[in-house]
Amino acid sequence: MRTKREHLNAGRRILYLWFPNIALDRLRRITRGRDAEKLSSNAMVIVRTEYGRRTIVATCPISEKLGIAVGWSLSDALALHSKLLVAEIDLLTDKMELTTLANWCGRYTPFVAFDESRKEIGERGLWLDITGCAHLFGGEKKLLDSIIDRLCHIGLTARGVIADTPGAAWALAHFGGLSSQIIKPGAQQAAIADLPLIGLRLPISLVEDLSKVGLRQIKSLFPIARAPLRARFGLEVRRRLDQALGLEAEPISAQISHSPDLVRFVLADPISTMGSILAVLECLLERLMKKLEIRSLGTRELKVSLYRIDGQLDKLIVSTSQDSRDKSIFSKLFFEKFDDFILVSGVDVITLEATKVDIYQPLQSDLISQSDCINSEISVLVDRLVNRFGSSSVIRRSLKESYSPERSETAFPVSSNLHYTKIAQSMSSSFKNTLTVRPLYLLQRPEYIEPLTEYNRSLPFQFRWRHALVNVRRANGPERIASEWWLVEDYYKTRDYFRIEDSDGRRYWLFKERMKQSKKKPSWYLHGLFS
Incomplete structure (x- = not known):
């Protein structure tokens, strides 16, 4: 019989990515090439202004060697080193950059979540639930090495840890001292035992209270009974400890929800030509349509995601007015979309997702009436116009009962269901007495x-x-x-x-x-x- 810990963490693997200097890394990329020599020799700090006082919240390695530490005032740091490069913290830009990274990490797993625990001090993190995904990239070690190498290539300082629980991965990434680390299943207790209590994501005030009674490392909490610990320090200490050890579940809310109807193509080498991308897309379309056919589904909207090697993500969406499983229809729509698409860098992962699906009932070609044929031809035309010019640019006019001429018709975007025959009949009956006396x-x-x-x-x-x-x-x-x-x-x-x-x-x-x-x-x- 499984224990409680084994039941909660059966097969679950979490990857935590920590970006300790995301603001400094962005400053380096902005000034790269233009002030490369200046950046390589000068120290940089990120400051935050509060009540007229500018406090340092992030430092580079050169600043640390000079003795400048986080929490100093900017005036004290400038007195120590007058040629210090200073930038103001921008939490909104950090959030946007982290969102871009979260979208890019979708190439490895669809379950990506933000870590908002320490956003006020200029550092950010991401949780990736890689359960069942590591084998697609050759194992956990190759997956982790691939992520760290790619992030370093685009100019980001990152640390990554894979563990059974989000709490253990977070603690080791912040205080483990290694750029990448993999904890074997069930070994998180021994891995985090020697880390400081701040690694449990506890408030600073609570950590100070614990240190006053001699509790400074996580392992010092293991032998203490729950009741006295809860009575003196509250529920937060034990809850965080149980989450890190896997005794209490800690859910991760995905940043982006994905449809289950998704197919993926991982390339051995990046591709950068439209012909190659369209060839991969044809293969993905065939796989996705077979997947939908097994479930008797059709789709009205497809989204293709191109994961670039520079850490960016490009998305293209095509939609149809009716549910379909015809690969040729979507292939033509994607071909027209890619006519105006500019590829900035190489692509190494392509995904295709059916975002809108419904029960599909195919029509027998021998039993299709003339009106159904008209509807089908019009829907194909509308699909091409909508995907080229946008849904708001393709409108349909309909008569409206009103004596006033300017109120006798209404215009609205083309809807998902086209009933051309009914519209034509109603318009012809209404126009019998008005075409001769109304302007075109x-x-x-x-x-x-x-x-x-x-x-x-x-x-x-x-x-x-x-x-x-x-x-x-x-x-x-x-x-x-x-x-x-x-x-x-x-x-x-x-x-x-x-x-x-x-x-x-x-x-x-x-x-x-x-x-x-x-x-x-x-x-x-x-x-x-x-x-």
Whole structure:
């Protein structure tokens, strides 16, 4: 029978990555090449301003050799070394950089979480749940060496530890003294025994209270009974100790949620040409469609992630209006997406994920009606337009019941379900009596015109529109249109519409607007064009 510890940590492996100088590393990358000689010889520090006092929160190795320590005031450090390079801490930029690193670490595992325990002092960390993932990279040692080497290549100082529990991995990364370390399953108690109590992520005040009674190392807590320890120092000490030893579960919330319908391709060498990427994508599409077919699913959205060797991540998303498992449709959409894509550096891992899936019911080709064929052709066209120009740029217009012309239609982005036949039928029935008297083009809003002379029926003989003089040859009307009675703002307005033809054969749709029970002279507006 398994013990409680064995049950909680059966097969679980956690990798913790600690970035002790993430702000200093960013400063080095920003000034790389431009001030390389200056950076190599001068000391650097990161400071934080609080209540007018600038305190050092991070130091480089050169600063430490000079005797400058974290917690000093900047004035004391400058008195010791006047040529000190100083930068202000930027927690927001650190957070953005850590988010980028978390996305990039998705090449190793989909479960990546932030460590927010000590973010105020300019250091950051990531937890990676690599349970069941290490064999894909040749084992835990090769996986850890690969991560550390790649992070060093892009200019980041990192320490990595693999252990059974997040608490043990955190303690060893901060206080173990090694850049990379792997703790064998079940050996976390011996590994963290000689570490200081701060390695249990306890508050500083609590660590000071424990040191007053002679408890300075983690191993000093092992023989102490729970009840006296809890009575004097509270529940936090025992809880953190149990989490580090694996006696109490410590869940990790993934930063990014991934769909279970995901396929991955790990390349032996980086690729940097579009032809190679599209060839890998074809292979991934075939694997993913087979995976969806086994579960009787279809997808409407696919996301491809390109993990670059410079620590960045590129994502491309294509979507369709209907569920599909046709590899050729998605292949064409991705091909059009990659036409405008610029690859900055090589790619060594590519993943393809179905982010929107649903039950898929394929249609039999012999039983498809003509309307279904029309819907299928339109959906393919819409998919290509949406993926090229964006969903907000491809709109569909629909009739709306209203007396007012500007309210008689509505425009909205193309939805996921296209019912072209129903739309066409409703539009044809509504257009039977309106196509002959309504313009083909309606202005977004009516534009004021200046009538110069008028007929006896108060029709303009000449009018000026957009600084151009228009001579009227014939006119037809009026057609009185009033808004709905519940529209209070337009209740007292009436419009008389006229169809006007000028001397060049152009036809306009004008209206004369007046207020009910008002003696003011009516105003003329142009609302649409027939041709």
